[in-house]
Amino acid sequence: MEAHESTGQTGHPRRWAILGVLVFSLLVVVLDNTILNVALRTIADPDQGLGATQSELEWSINSYTLVFAGLLFTFGVLGDRLGRKRTLVLGMMIFGLGSLASAYAQSPGQLIGARALMGLGGAAIMPQTLSIITHVFDPRERARAIGIWSGSVGLAVAIGPVTGGLLLDHFWWGSVFLINVPIVVGAVIAMIVLVPESRNPRPGRLDPFGVLLSIVGLVVLSYGIIEGGERGSWLEPAVLGPIVAGAAVIAAFVWHEARTEHPAFDVRLFRDPRLSVAVGSIAFCFFATAGVFFFGSFYLQSVRNLSPLEAGAMMLPFAVAQLAVSPRSAALVGRFGARAVCATGMLLVTLSLAGYQLCDADSPLWIFGAIAFVMGAGMAGVMPPATESIMSAVPREKAGAGSAINNTARQVAVAMGVAVLGSVVASIYRGEMKDRLTVLPESLPEDVRHAAGESIEGTLAVVARLGGAGDGLVAPAHEAFVHGMHIAALTAAVVSFLGALLVARWMPGRAVPKTAADPEAVRSAASAPKVGERL
Incomplete structure (x- = not known):
């Protein structure tokens, strides 16, 4: 198929329909991760799920994100070379096959492998979405389009946990992956019909x-x-x-x-401060929040005894804030500048992470909801201006590289956040429960005693097995987990605050005319459309 070029200063005639298709493809990738967060406890259950340990659950997330991050730049180059639409469709098909394999995994190891296959598909999808947006939208509309693209993450956050909860209430755990298959089929058909082909006339080498x-x-x-x-x-x-x-x-x-x-990840692009600081803000933000989402699911279900559906509903305030703030971020940047908007967003994320100190085994649940809302608003203030800074810092023909940098930073940060903060929670939990397990009967097999001290799910499973004899472990288990969550959240808050300082110091502020003495510069600045301005 021949490449379709955008028409002059108005962009592609079907650009908004194309954006809808790209948002749909983004939804399937984000939806999977938000659904998985709600399903973690069920997958850890030896009867209802796979009996996965804490480390196996972390790897079920990180096998996806590490493959995703490692291949993003390569697929950005492949999209520029082979055609972005072709690569996007291929990625969706691989993602669908990985979802099918995940749904019917028979062991934690099989699930980890299937998730890695999904990461391969996701790596092919994500760079193409931003590349195609850059190709079909005129620069005057691009910030608004990217704001909508980023805001769709909030929609996925809203749909994912609630959908996952509904599925887990009525079907087996694999249904949270199987739901991706019909979405993939619909998205592929829409891509074939609507999305134009495009490629870089001078693509890089692998x-x-x-x-x-x-x-x-x-x-x-x-x-x-x-x-x-x-x-x-x-x-x-x-x-x-x-x-x-x-x-x-x-x-x-x-x-x-x-x-x-011909680098797989062009580190030389980081010489541009717009790009390097924007990437840093994304990485700090997602590192801080990814681990919180990981242990937040266990807090809601294992400590507060919510059902998967109820736990999913507790994430709705985060999604509402994302949907409310993301589409307006371009206008905020135009008025106050990217530095002010992005730094404020990072500070809101920091505030929300510090707020987890108010969550314990008996605190009102509205506190968790309020924290989620503030976090969602903060992230919505960070992502659109940071993403636009990255995409505007790279030449249009290298849009795939810019998109890959954006998504690589996010996925590596997610993997490191889950690994580091999840390990903080696990380490504190095991340390505090070590002496408490002396109340267990000596007749218990050693492997059962070990499982009881490994994670809160392991402890609660042993308690259920012992009946009334194990009830004395429930309160200490809740206390140990909440303490680990508090320490991990404080660690994340420090990381987020460092990101805010980075943005406040080095991200470019609002652009202004260099001198009023140059009439031509003043006229150009006055006539140029503001970021996010409608045509």
Whole structure:
């Protein structure tokens, strides 16, 4: 199919319908992760799910995000070379197959592998969406289109947990993945009909060695972090070795990318402060919030005894805030500047993370809902201006690279957030429960005693097995988990606050004419449309 070019200064004639299709494809990727958060407890259940351990649950998330992040830049280049529409359709099909395999996984290991296949499909999808938006929209409308694209994340957050809760109330755990299949089919048909083909006339070359280094480095580093939480000790060789090795491989990856002519991840683009600070704000924000979503699901279901549907409904305030703020972010940036909007968003995220100190085993649930709303509003203030800064900092023909940088930062941050903050919760929980387990009967097998101290789900499963004899462990388990959650949330708040300082110091502010003495500059500035202004 021949490439369809945008028409002059108005963009592609079907650009808004195309945006709808791209938002739909984004929904399926985000929907899967938000549904999974609600299903984690069920998957951990040995009777209703797969009996996955805490580390296996972390890997079910990170196998997806690490493959996703490691291949994003490569698929951005492939889309520029082979055609963005073609690559997008291929990614959707792979994602659908991975969803089908995840739904019928028979063990945690199979689920982790199937999730990695979904990550492969997601890596092909995400770069193409922003690349196609950049191609079909005129720069004057692009900020508004990106704001809608970013706001669709809030819609997925709203749909995902509630949909997951409804499915888990009526079907088996695999239904949360199977629901992706009809969505994928509908999206592929719409893409074939509506989305134009486009490609970069001068695409870059692939960098398989760089891709290999990035995936190996991230996987080994994540393994070390998760193992630290699993063992409850960070000074053992089995923990320090992978962490040091992973960091060394990532350093080698950066060194290689800075010197190769065709990098898998063009680190030289970070010389532009608009791009580097924007990427940093996204990474800090998603690192801080990803781990919170991971343990928040267990807090709501295991500590507060909510059903999956009720736990999903508790995330609605986050989604409402996203939907309300994201579409208005372009106008806010036009009025106050990207620096002010993005820094304010980061501070709101910091405030919400600190607010988790108010959540315990007996606190009113509206506090959790209020925290989720503030967090959603904060993230909605960060993502659109940061994404627009990234996309405007790269040449139009390198839109795939810019999109890949944006999404790589997010996915790596998600993986590291889940690994680090999840391990913090696990380590504190195991440490506090170690002495409490002495109340268990000595006749219990050693593997059961070990499972009882590994995670809150393991403890509650043993309590259910013992009946009244184990009731004395319920309150200590809740207390230990909440303490771990508080420490992890404070850690995340510190990270988010550092991100706010980064944005406030280095992100460019509102653009103004350089001098009033230059009439031409003043006329140009006055006639240029503001960011987010409608045509």
